[in-house]
Amino acid sequence: MTVTSHRRSSVFARGLLVAAALAALSACSEEKKAEAPEVVRPVKVAEIGPPDEGRKLVYSGSVKARTEMNLGFRVSGKITERLVDVGDRVKAGDVLARIDETDYKLSLDSADANLASAQKQAEITQIALKRAQTLRDKNVSSQADLDQATLSRDQAIAAQHSAEASLDQAKNQVAYTELKADRPGIVTAVSADVGQVVASGSAVLTVAVDGSKEVLVAVPEMDVAQFKPGKAVKANFWSSDNLALDGKVREVAGSADSQSRTFAVRVALPDDDRVLLGMTATITASLDNSSPAYSVPLAALAKKGEQSIVWVVDRQKGTVNARSVTIADFSDDGVRISKGLSTGDLVVSAGTQFMKDDMKVRLPETVTSRFGSVNSMTAASVGVSAGN
Known part of the structure; x- marks a missing residue:
């Protein structure tokens, strides 16, 4: 024991x-374990700006008059005088150019002589008709003689009318040797000069008619469907940052240009004295049926199962958590999110594969965004906000 x-x-x-x-x-x-410090991972984040309205369609063009006249002589001939240059202002009725009128004046003289002859012939046949009528009344001549005299008189009167028309035509031909402006405007182009022989109807001068102005832009076929007559657009001008006008699409070409394969789109502008012909303008339009969305960098998008997520930083706690989002579409510089984010959110824009819920993160103390300089102990930004 x-x-x-x-x-x-x-x-x-x-x-x-x-x-x-x-x-x-x-x-x-x-x-x-108590002495070991908690791991705090440094991250790069993006501050979410206000929602945008989707991709913008931006095209450059030049200001043109709504109506441009290509003026040419109504008769052919050799140009003897040009009275205007490019940039000159003209009024209705101003003579712009002349062609040699020598042959047309000769035709006028010939027509005048023919009319005088026809008038004399009409007078002679009228006298002959009266004599034939008197003889017939006295039964000296036959009815056939009277009918023949009447016919001759009618033919003479018809010839006189023809000669009068020929004279008027000859006068017009002489008048057409002067090229005149139909409406007030500015000369924008000269297509023929002194000494050149031009055919009737050939363009000699181009005049931009005073009045409404518009911007002509060339739109590729992938975007032309977004431009419909009446669509509201914005017009900005390189000449002045303060000059911005609301315009409307007036006309869309029905076929593409054979060389550039683009469609000509004309945008009507409101009257403004600051807008001059030839200015360079930028037309900005929104996509049809676009909805507001927030832009984030493509690297900020991650996946949790089948759900798209982003990692959002809690500014107060300095931690990150996954948040489900809905993708609207993809833009040139990232992803557009329609649901799941708000203005001012901070999302992790790099290294999302290392994130987990409630992980502590370290952010730069000073950030600079599109909205200015922001000093914060818990915020950082790479300048991602709304817009293209």
């Missing part, structure tokens, strides 16, 4: 020693 009690006491003592050793090791391990 004494030996058994001694053995039991020895085993119990060894157990106490092992337990004490294990407790000491556990305490050391916990102390080391």
Whole structure:
């Protein structure tokens, strides 16, 4: 019994020693864990700006008059005089150019002589008709003689009318040797000069008629469907940052240009004295049926299962959490999110594969965004906001 009690006491003592050793090791391990600092991962973030309205269609063009007249002579001939240059202002009725009128004046003289002859012939036949009528009344001549005299008189009168028309035509031909402006405007082009022989109807001068102005832009076929007559657009001008006008699409070409394969689109502008012909303008239009959305960098988009997510930073706690989002479409510089984000949110824009919920992150103290300089201990931005 004494030996058994001694053995039991020895085993119990060894157990106490092992337990004490294990407790000491556990305490050391916990102390080391407590001393180990929590990992805080530095991240790059983007501050979400106001929602945009979708991709913008931006095209450059030049200001033109709504009506441009290509003026040419109504008769052919050699140009003897040009009285205007490009940029000159003209009024209705102003003579712009002349062609040689020598042959046309000769035709006028010939027509005048023919008319005089026809008038004399008409007078002679009228006298002959009266004589024939008198003789017939006295039964000296036959009815056939009277009918012949009447016919001759009618033919002479018809010839006189023809000669009068020929004279009027000859006068017009002489008048057409002067090229006149039909409406007030500005000369924008000269297509023929002194000494050149031109055919009737050939363009000699181009005049931009005073009045409404418009911007002519060339739109590729992939975007032409977005331009319909009546669509509201914005017009900005390189000449002045303060000059911006609301315009409307007036006309869209029905076929593409054979060389550029683009469609000519004309945008009507409101009257403004600051808009001059030839100015360079930029037309900006929105896509049809576009909805507001927030732009984020493509690298900010991640996947959790089948759901698209972004990692949003809690400014107060300095932690990140996954947030489900709905993708509207993709833009040139990122992704457009229609649901799940708000203006001012901070999203992780790089290294999303290392993120997990409630992870501590470290952000730069000073940030600069499109909205100005922002000093914050918990905010950073790479300048991502609404827009293209």
